[in-house]
Amino acid sequence: MDLFLQLLANGLINGSHYALLGLGFGLIFSTTRIVHFAYGPIVTFAAYTAWLISGSMGLPLIVGIAGAVLVAALLGTGSYLTLYRALERNGAPPLIPLIASLGLTIVLENLVGVLFGTGVRTLDVDSSVHFLGPVFFTSIHVWQVVSFVVIAVALGAFLRRTRYGRAILAMTDDPEMARVIGIDTLKVSIIVFALGSAISAVPAVMVLLKDGASTHMGFAAVFMGFVAVIVGGVGSLRGAIAGGYLVGLVESLGLWQIPTEWQGSISFVVLFLMIMLRPQGLFSMARK
Amino acid sequence: MRKLIAAAIAATAVAFGGSAAAQNAPKDPDKYRAGAILAMSGKADWYGKVMSRAIQLAVDEINEAGGIEGIPLEVIIEDHKSGIAKEGVSAMNRLINIYDVKAVLTSFSPPTLAIAPIADEKGILLLNGGGTSAALVGATNMMFHNRSLASDLGLAAVQRAKKEGLGDMAQLVWKNDAGDSVVAAAAPYWEKEGHKVVATEFVELGASNIDTQVAKIRASRPDWVGLWLFSPESGLGIRKLREFGVDVPLIGIEYTGDVKEIAGKYAEGYEYASDYFIPSDDYPWSKRFADAYEARFGEKAEFYAANYYENVYVLAEAIRRARAKGGDYWDGRKLAEAIRENPTFDSVYGGSMTYQDNGVAKKRVAIFKVENGEGKFVEYVTLN
Numbered sequence: 233m234d235l236f237l238q239l240l241a242n243g244l245i246n247g248s249h250y251a252l253l254g255l256g257f258g259l260i261f262s263t264t265r266i267v268h269f270a271y272g273p274i275v276t277f278a279a280y281t282a283w284l285i286s287g288s289m290g291l292p293l294i295v296g297i298a299g300a301v302l303v304a305a306l307l308g309t310g311s312y313l314t315l316y317r318a319l320e321r322n323g324a325p326p327l328i329p330l331i332a333s334l335g336l337t338i339v340l341e342n343l344v345g346v347l348f349g350t351g352v353r354t355l356d357v358d359s360s361v362h363f364l365g366p367v368f369f370t371s372i373h374v375w376q377v378v379s380f381v382v383i384a385v386a387l388g389a390f391l392r393r394t395r396y397g398r399a400i401l402a403m404t405d406d407p408e409m410a411r412v413i414g415i416d417t418l419k420v421s422i423i424v425f426a427l428g429s430a431i432s433a434v435p436a437v438m439v440l441l442k443d444g445a446s447t448h449m450g451f452a453a454v455f456m457g458f459v460a461v462i463v464g465g466v467g468s469l470r471g472a473i474a475g476g477y478l479v480g481l482v483e484s485l486g487l488w489q490i491p492t493e494w495q496g497s498i499s500f501v502v503l504f505l506m507i508m509l510r511p512q513g514l515f516s517m518a519r520k
Numbered sequence: 521m522r523k524l525i526a527a528a529i530a531a532t533a534v535a536f537g538g539s540a541a542a543q544n545a546p547k548d549p550d551k552y553r554a555g556a557i558l559a560m561s562g563k564a565d566w567y568g569k570v571m572s573r574a575i576q577l578a579v580d581e582i583n584e585a586g587g588i589e590g591i592p593l594e595v596i597i598e599d600h601k602s603g604i605a606k607e608g609v610s611a612m613n614r615l616i617n618i619y620d621v622k623a624v625l626t627s628f629s630p631p632t633l634a635i636a637p638i639a640d641e642k643g644i645l646l647l648n649g650g651g652t653s654a655a656l657v658g659a660t661n662m663m664f665h666n667r668s669l670a671s672d673l674g675l676a677a678v679q680r681a682k683k684e685g686l687g688d689m690a691q692l693v694w695k696n697d698a699g700d701s702v703v704a705a706a707a708p709y710w711e712k713e714g715h716k717v718v719a720t721e722f723v724e725l726g727a728s729n730i731d732t733q734v735a736k737i738r739a740s741r742p743d744w745v746g747l748w749l750f751s752p753e754s755g756l757g758i759r760k761l762r763e764f765g766v767d768v769p770l771i772g773i774e775y776t777g778d779v780k781e782i783a784g785k786y787a788e789g790y791e792y793a794s795d796y797f798i799p800s801d802d803y804p805w806s807k808r809f810a811d812a813y814e815a816r817f818g819e820k821a822e823f824y825a826a827n828y829y830e831n832v833y834v835l836a837e838a839i840r841r842a843r844a845k846g847g848d849y850w851d852g853r854k855l856a857e858a859i860r861e862n863p864t865f866d867s868v869y870g871g872s873m874t875y876q877d878n879g880v881a882k883k884r885v886a887i888f889k890v891e892n893g894e895g896k897f898v899e900y901v902t903l904n
Contacts, residue, residue, distance in 0.1 A: 234739060235735060235736065235739040238735045238738075238739070239732060239735055242731045242732055242735060245731070246729060246731070345565075350565055350566065350569065351566065351777070351778060351781065352752050352755070352778045352781050352782055353781070354781055354782055354784060356784060356785075359763070361763070361765065368735075368738075368764055368765060370763055439728060443728050443729065443756055443759075443760075443782070444752075444755070444756070444781065444782045446563070446726075446728070446752065447565075448562070448563045448726055449728055452728055452729075483732070484731075484732050487732045487733075487736070491720075491721075491722065492721045492722045492723075492732060492733045492736065493695050493722035495722070495724065495732065495733075496695075496724050
């Protein structure tokens, strides 16, 4: 039972991480319909930027986080304006931006190595240990959950209560109709690329603090973000959150009785089951 | 008539003698072209960086000294993308078909196992300095290893645990052939010693989240944990186990710069079995290599660098020995034959090393303990 409770806690912590990645990825994907795989290396860039500012230059962590958020937002916006926008203007079929995003992923991944080196980077922070009965967690685990809650609440408020937020929701529902009723879809696309990428910087810094950053950490980030969005339902940010938690919990609790060598397969199994049994995802229908 | 017979005999002798001399004359290529298949990209590209640097250093040294008996050496580096078998096969085919190499320096177990049949068929000498799976032994008689196999390192680690009087073991294992081979060697040994293996948890190559594995190990309440992982996952394993309050001894099989970086302060007291490269004044070659490597690349040479540097020199010496026999000596099978005939080579680790009949060089395995972030030599282990 102790192990079950610990795995449940791990699942909730990991779920918060995946949900945050899903929020950033889903915001971009749901609004623009662009499968932005370069989201992965942008996560990596953010982590290495935080390391550069707070580790190498010795500035406070909050400055490192701010730098990571800024760099991620700039890279996200830059990706859209320099690559995807041009493809949209040329009327490229949907497969082309997907291939372009894979190319951009490789370029950015290599650029991280060129700019920051290929070694693993860590940032030492005082991470205290807490026990809740038999369940163990660190202060970084707490930060992971808290950062998700704060960002999810803030994003929800932004989407519902601001003009641009409502424009994003309108474009998410129907991009053509949004254009017809006068929404500046170019501006909205730029905002979601900036915002979605900025959100990704937070889980990136958490990975840096918790496990260390590596040049290849972006793959897991974009993959889990993608799975969270598909499982939760494309177009629903609530779905991305639910998808993230579902994957986190199944991944953790699923290993309670089955060997850990199957860990890597669990998120795929969840993805396949969802595609086969409920292709619209958990929340997509609920929105309609 | 006698004169005619004498003339005929003389002519025959000249003809045969000339022919024999021509046959024994070495047929030299313009350049000795070898290949190296390394992890130049992907999750474990640290290995490729270190190994390729060491290879380049050795090649440059040899060529600056006039090449191998006057003939320059070139090593073409190919990428198996951090252990992907099919990439290794593609790389091997490119090296053979485009560059016509006769020898290949290989690394990582899966691509090395995948290229072994090609080496057999095409007669390509393989020199492995990094792959550690026990399955590599016997994969082809064209292959020689100057790296201790993972199973040997695992055995050294459990022997150390036995010496320390430790009890039940939990294992955190790399989910690949190398990890499996350590489990296959270490677990039966430990059970034979009358102890239990209370948990065996697997970690994927490049994993960033191993909280579940660590939680399960913690719940199994082991007396010590065997870390059958390589860089950088061993660092993550050390860090997570300590963070989760697992305060029993940790004994593993690797400690590199990346492991040190990730494990940080938690590495204190961690013990590991490893090939042992340490430059020494007693062995000028080891010192010369370590100094040259650090001067050129700004980092201290680790044993992976030493292994590949040494492998280039093994190749050069094998070429010399094969060439001494003359004829069409620039051939992988002839090179392998030259190594088997005289399996002793100078070692950059000091003294010499000798390849055993199974192709694995007999080297000492050392136990280290991390103190103030650095691995301090504890003792040598003779494997039972």
